[in-house]
Amino acid sequence: MKKLVLFLTIMFMTMSYGQEIKQVPQINVNGEGKVKVAPDxxxxxxxxxxxxxxxxxxxxxxxxxxxxxxxxxxxxxxxxxxxxxxxxxxxxxxxxxxxxxxxxxxxxxxxxxxxxxxxxxxxxxxxxxxxxxxxxxxxxSSKLLQHQSEARKLAIKDAKAKAEDYVSVLGQKVGKAITISDNSQVYHPRPVYAAMKTEMMDAAGASNETLAIGEIEITANVSVSFILD
Structure with a gap:
């Protein structure tokens, strides 16, 4: 009899605890930030x-x-x-x-x-x-760390803007971030060689430029989970 009472008591406590647990509404989004700079x-x-x-x-x-x-x-x-x-x-x-x-x-x-x-x-x-x-x-870029920091901030802003777009039609608001994952990679462009100078350029004594430097695109990618209020 005592064992039966103990078993029922444990079952009741487990059911009561389970009812108290509530799932927290949240939204998971990805954000991207890009910064383009000329290499120095x-x-x-x-x-x-x-x-x-x-x-x-x-x-x-x-x-x-x-x-x-x-x-x-x-x-x-x-x-x-x-x-x-x-x-x-x-x-x-x-x-x-x-x-x-x-x-x-x-x-x-x-x-x-x-x-x-x-x-x-x-x-x-x-x-x-x-x-x-x-x-x-x-x-x-000699200021790579500074540009990476800027790109990360832009990625977080992008993630929050996306979350707000999704929930705006639901009458909810985006709350605090509960998880942030950084998925960033740094890319350095290779040189792009231009055509050799022509005979006319040689005769004119024009300088020969052998590459187009372009820009460095520093990208930050994040995954963020926000609580919905």
Whole structure:
């Protein structure tokens, strides 16, 4: 009898607790914020690659070319803090058909150029001094963190505006945000090369512009859950 009374008491308490739980009305929306800015610096990753049959000679030739490259960068008034050696490698490559071993030496330098007007001159000089591989060119903003913050704020405003649009026809209001998820990614545009200058431009002595820099589009994406009042 006591067990039956205890069981009924627990069931009654469980049912009463369940009735007290109320589902909180809410709305889930996505928001996006975009900030477009002109880049004010460019990061260049350039490599000297040398191949040959003798490891010592290959390494020596590669070192001499990279020495010339670094001297040119310094001569171009790029601050010491804005360029550095990123990678150095010397690898054997065995040719199974010829049964011979050759060697491949590479050295990569990473340069941050803060004066974009010197881009063409720098790139031309790098190639002339021995750079034979451009691994990456990315245009960036020195105020990236500031622009990212602005994009995030715009994304939250966009999410709230969407939520208000949805509930406006229901006679409800958007309350506090209860969850926010950041789904943002940063994108750096690659250079877009223009056509080579024509013979007429050469004859006229016109300057050669080899790329269109464009703009950096910094995007923030969020998912927000709002309580409905």
């Amino acid at each position: 610096q460019v990061c260049i990753s350039a490599t000297v690659e040398t191949k040959g049959n003798n490891a010592k000679d290959v390494k020596k030739q590669n070192d001499e070319k990279m020495d010339a490259v670094l001297k040119f960068i310094k001569k171009s008034n790029v601050p010491t803090a804005d360029f550095k050696t990123k990678q150095v490698a010397l690898n054997p490559q065995y040719d199974y058909d010829k049964k011979k071993t050759s060697y491949n030496a590479t050295q990569t330098v990473e340069i941050v150029l803060r004066d974009l007007s010197k881009y063409d001159e720098l790139m031309e000089g790098l190639v002339q001094q021995g750079i034979n591989r451009i691994d990456n060119v990315s245009f960036e």
